[in-house]
Amino acid sequence: MIAVAIIVFREVLEASLIVSIVLAASKGTPRRGLWVTGGIALGVLGACIVAGFAAEIAQAVAGMGQELFNAAILFAAVGMLGWHNVWMGRHGKEMAMEASALGREVAAGARPLYALASVVGIAVLREGSETVLFLYGLAAAGSGGLVNLVGGGAIGIAGGAIVGAGLYLGLLRIPSRYLFSVTSWMILLLAAGLASQGAFFLNQADVLPALGNQIWDTSWLLSEDSVPGRVLHVLIGYVARPEGIQLVFWAATVIILLALMRWFSTAPTRAVTRAAVIISLVSAGVVLAQAAHADFTIHPPIVEYQEFEVEHNGSYTFDPNPANKHNETGTLELGYGVLPWWGTEVEFAWSRAANDPPRRLDEINWENTFELTDQGAYWLDPGIFAEIGKSARVGNSDHFEIGPTLQKEWGNTVHVLNLLLAHGFGPNNDTKSVDFNYAWQSLWTLRQEFKPGFEIFGDAGELDRIRGIRDQQLRAGPVVYGKVGLGSALGELKYGIGYLFGLTHATEKGALKWNLEWEKVF
């Protein structure tokens, strides 16, 4: 009986949490009880039908019917939740401003409760159909008898309902004026989690690439099979071993819904929206390489508005192996701070390999830095770096590169972290994989002219098959940067020089790197 109860509890729990969020979000709306009860009832009916046609669904669409059905209803739920939040963003304020209680009630009555009710229905259908199949299986096998079945089922359903009721009562303790914003955030995260599950099924149906089987593994910390793990799975879409595509869908859902909520909103909530965008972009960045051109450049999240710059970066390697003995790379970049939060650069990158002496142009890259918040406005300065590269060599692939760039100033030290994902494309691209590379810089501002510090550059390789650290590229070493003013008419000159030690056997022994830059505000 306990074994039955546990399995039923696990399935019921998810649906029950979703029902609680919907109930809390629709607090004070007339007839919400009717809608939610209707949603649950239709969900139970749907669950029985789906369970009854399990065999037909499984065989449909070349054996991928289950996956496509799950993905379809999950994305339908995401759409409904999104629609509800956009509607509330537009009308929530008007509702609150209605002077009379009657006026408020009339305004609230126009809420798209059918959207929430269908989400409840879908949640019950999804989890319910598995419960029905499981219980039917037990009944068909005649194992343990009716008491086992009914008793275990009842205990499981009651347990799930109790946890849901706990969440609902907890949410009701939130003061009314905050309740709406709390529940709309919960609905946003719920939608993102469901979209990530939808992506999971589309990958299982072989429609979408995984973009990395397991971007991280936190199962040691919080297993998805544990009750807290399952609760977080529903509430925020927690997955202990996420696929890259799940993170992309999660982040894209948050970003798109926030953008829609804001564009249609009458009263935006700026700071919180920004914070959420940053969180989701950072997680998206952690997902989203094959850097064809290693240029050992740090990209800070800072845009110098209206500043024009000419920049050169170079490197020269040292290695006992003749193939890497003296490889040379160089760039010439022209950039401008077009908007306070958008800087753009065109980069010409060339190289000369030890075993292929002519110096040749490799690629032309278009680099962009987006400042997400004004510098110093928050604890951390976040930005996005994005690059599109066109290969100039015959037979090489073009590429995208994107990811978060984060900067933290601490006293007179500055620290920058870049997490970049690169993806090849174009007629000569022969890999579908995404490459992950990362860079860290810490500088100590002794004087503007002399800032010593260190840098780390790593390339984990293709996310689909991350190799051991020995086979990844990793370099670290000391650097010095500085700048000298030439007067307001002439702008300023910046320099940088460093030596990076190769830390793995896949990296050359050492590389000298340098940087020269002239900047002027126009």
Place this chain on the structure above:
Amino acid sequence: MDRRSGAIVLILGLFLAVGGPARADDPQFTLVIKEHRFEPPELQVPAGVKLRLLVKNEDPTPEEFESTELHREKVVPPGQQILVIVGPLDAGTYPFFGDFHHDTAQGKLIAK
């Protein structure tokens, strides 16, 4: 946020558009569910390629083939078989289980 988010959504969209399509001529393996156990309980498969796993349920009760490591969960109705596409896998061990009979239905893929 304003135009920033627009630009960023566009870039993410570009990334989403560049995905890889699927292939169908991949190696195939069969797993049989019998008396709530997987046969064979350990399956050797090649690493680095996509695989087609046929899971046949010979029991009169439904089962759900599930694996957190493989990112797969799929109901197998009684007397039916389902297709699960997995990989390309790194070399390693990937446990799977029957969600309706945890205590007996346990198995693993060993990718080499």
